[in-house]
Amino acid sequence: MSLNGQSKIPQILKNREAEVLADWLGEQMAAGIRKDLLKEMELREECREFLELFTDAIQQGNFTNIQSPEWRGLKDMLASVSRSRTQKGFTPTETANFVFSFKQPLFKRLRQELGQNGETLLEEILSATNLIDKLALWTTEIYQKTREEVILRQQEELMELSTPVVKLWEGILALPIIGTLDSARTQIMMESLLQMIVQTGSQVAIIDITGVPTVDTLTAQHLLKTVTAARLMGADCIISGIRPQIAQTIVYLGVDLADITTKASLADAFVLALKRSGFAISRSKSAI
Amino acid sequence: MERIAILQIGHFLLVTIQVDMHDRLAMTLQDDLTNRISQTSARGVLIDISALEIVDSFIGRILGNIAKMSRILDAETVVVGMQPAVAITLVELGLSLKGIRTSLNVEKGMALLRSSLGDSEGGSMDGDAEK
Numbered sequence: 001m002s003l004n005g006q007s008k009i010p011q012i013l014k015n016r017e018a019e020v021l022a023d024w025l026g027e028q029m030a031a032g033i034r035k036d037l038l039k040e041m042e043l044r045e046e047c048r049e050f051l052e053l054f055t056d057a058i059q060q061g062n063f064t065n066i067q068s069p070e071w072r073g074l075k076d077m078l079a080s081v082s083r084s085r086t087q088k089g090f091t092p093t094e095t096a097n098f099v100f101s102f103k104q105p106l107f108k109r110l111r112q113e114l115g116q117n118g119e120t121l122l123e124e125i126l127s128a129t130n131l132i133d134k135l136a137l138w139t140t141e142i143y144q145k146t147r148e149e150v151i152l153r154q155q156e157e158l159m160e161l162s163t164p165v166v167k168l169w170e171g172i173l174a175l176p177i178i179g180t181l182d183s184a185r186t187q188i189m190m191e192s193l194l195q196m197i198v199q200t201g202s203q204v205a206i207i208d209i210t211g212v213p214t215v216d217t218l219t220a221q222h223l224l225k226t227v228t229a230a231r232l233m234g235a236d237c238i239i240s241g242i243r244p245q246i247a248q249t250i251v252y253l254g255v256d257l258a259d260i261t262t263k264a265s266l267a268d269a270f271v272l273a274l275k276r277s278g279f280a281i282s283r284s285k286s287a288i
Numbered sequence: 289m290e291r292i293a294i295l296q297i298g299h300f301l302l303v304t305i306q307v308d309m310h311d312r313l314a315m316t317l318q319d320d321l322t323n324r325i326s327q328t329s330a331r332g333v334l335i336d337i338s339a340l341e342i343v344d345s346f347i348g349r350i351l352g353n354i355a356k357m358s359r360i361l362d363a364e365t366v367v368v369g370m371q372p373a374v375a376i377t378l379v380e381l382g383l384s385l386k387g388i389r390t391s392l393n394v395e396k397g398m399a400l401l402r403s404s405l406g407d408s409e410g411g412s413m414d415g416d417a418e419k
Contacts, residue, residue, distance in 0.1 A: 194372030201392055228384045229375040234368060234391035 007063070008120075009128060012109050013055040021051050023105035031101060037088045046081055046098075053077055054102075063127045066134050075138060082142040095143050099136035103129065163189045165196040172273045173202045173235075174266070178211030186222035190229055197235045204273040205230055208266045210241030220255040227260050236261070236276065240269035292317050294324050300332040300401060301325065301363075302394070306339050314350040321354060325361045332401035333358050336394055338369025348383040355388040364389065364404060368397035 013020065024047055029040070053074040060070045078099070085095045107125055114121040163185065168174045175193055179185075193205060207226065212219065227237040240263040242250075250257060263269040274281060290313060295302045301324055303317065321333065335351065337343070343351075355365040368391045378385065389404075391397035 190376060191372065194375055197392070198372060201396075203392065203396065225379045229372075229379045232367075232375040232378055232385060232390055233370045233372065234393075234396065 007061065007124060007127065008110065008113055009106070009124060010055070010058045010061065012113055013051070013058060013106075016109060017051060017055060020105045020109060021047060023108065024051070024102055027101050027104050028098070031097070034090065034094065037090060038085075049077055050074070050081075050099075050102075063131050066131070066138065074135070078135060078139050079142045082139040083146050086143050086146040092140055092143050096136045096140050099132060099139055103132055106132075159185060159188065163192055165192050167196075167200055167202070168206070168270060169274065169277070169279070171200070171202045171204060171277050172270070173197065173200065173205040174208060174270075175205060176208045176211065176266075180214070181212060181219045181222050183218075183222065186226065190226045193226065194229060194233060197230060197233055202235060204236050204238065204276055206238045206240055206266065206269045206273060208241040208269070209239060209246070210243070210266070212241075212246075215246045215249055217253050217255060220250060220253065220257070224255075224257075224260070238263055238269040238272060240264070240266045291320065294320060296324075296328055296330070297398075299330055299405075300334060300398065301328070301330045302334045302336065304336040304339075308342065309340060309347045311346055314347055318350055318354055318357070322357050322361065325358060325363050330363050331405055333363050333365045334394060334397050334401065335365065335367050336369050336397075337367060337374070338371065338393070340374060341371060343374045343378060345381050345383060348378055348381065348385065352383070352385050352387060355385075359387070364401055366391050366397040366400055368392065368394050 025044060028043065028047075057070045057074050060068075062068055062070060065071075066075065081098065082095055085098075106128060110121060110124050110128070114124065158179070164176070166174050166176070173193070173196055175189065177189065181189075193207075196202070197205060207223065209215070209223070215223075223239065227239070230237045238261045239257070242262055242264065261272070263272060271281065290307070292303060292305055292307070292313065295304075301321070303321065305317075307313070324330070325333065333354070335354070337351075351367060355367075358365045366389045367385070370390065389400065391400050
């Protein structure tokens with residue numbers, strides 16, 4: 001920028017910090033800050049800190065590159081503001097507006113100082129806009145990153161939750177699967193099933209896919225792998241809970257499930273498992 | 289030379305693999321086992337691999353071959369006690385060991401052999417054993 005070094009902004013901010021701060025706060029209150037999510041005190045504190053760091057950083061006269069070290073303090077501060085707002089439930093626009101709303105009070109001061117000199121005013125406003133836009137984009141970036149972290153954490157938690165192996169009877173295990181089957185989940189599922197087979201010495205395992213919304217070739221392949229691995233260890237697998245649509249899909253996809261025992265419901269599979277283990281169920285007369 | 293012991297229990301042969309299976313050892317086992325089956329006219333072979341932590345594609349294939357050879361010599365093969373990690377590896381390698389029967393441990397494997405022989409041969413097996 002041609003104005004670097006001679007810009008008035010650092011000086012204006014230094015001399016009239018209190019005024020700018022008051023204006024800025026007024027601006028944000030007028031725009032309707034979310035009072036349910038953020039107290040005025042907190043906002044005031046955030047604005048004060050921002051202004052302080054901004055004034056400090058801008059004294060170096062660097063308007064273009066916010067990656068340079070003098071801007072680090074401000075960027076860290078904005079990152080923490082953005083993060084806390086994400087968690088409080090602000091929208092991305094509201095978060096970015098925290099920075100954007102700083103333009104108004106700043107430009108007002110500039111106009112007061114340089115009102116008579118149109119050319120310089122324009123240059124100053126251009127460079128300031130540029131800088132503030134970059135800072136606002138930075139808050140959006142952090143906002144998004146925080147959201148992604150939340151999603152990632154939830155995914156991991158789901159993964160841990162989703163593969164329980166339950167013992168139904170002496171020598172009979174059940175593995176109710178809920179949700180989509182991907183490679184990572186199948187791996188965990190397979191490991192925990194095989195581990196349980198060893199621990200309990202079970203000879204029959206029922207894999208219930210009632211909770212699996214769709215079955216594609218990949219899912220079917222994962223199921224086949226699990227069944228084969230269990231068979232290698234000496235346990236029979238029964239797949240149950242196949243819905244009509246899924247049965248249709250499996251046939252249309254050309255997946256071969258001929259070697260695997262399949263049952264429509266978990267109850268049917270359980271009865272078969274009991275029969276294979278040599279148990280018989282009978283109703284006692286008194287219960288009728 | 290290192291060899292894997294083959295024990296005879298009634299009409300069955302029991303092979304317990306306790307050491308790391310390298311390729312030559314596997315070939316020797318295949319040789320010894322087929323010889324023993326024909327010598328003893330065994331009806332079933334139990335291969336216990338519970339101590340085996342690594343099974344590569346070659347060993348997997350040898351196990352498959354042993355099962356096929358035994359079938360020709362009229363003996364059923366049951367592989368028992370495969371570790372979960374080994375099972376996963378074999379599946380990932382694409383070896384599902386289709387022709388081999390499997391069981392969780394030696395006891396269950398023995399029961400499996402007995403029941404399958406009992407089904408096909410009726411009471412004649414027991415009669416032989418008592419003589």
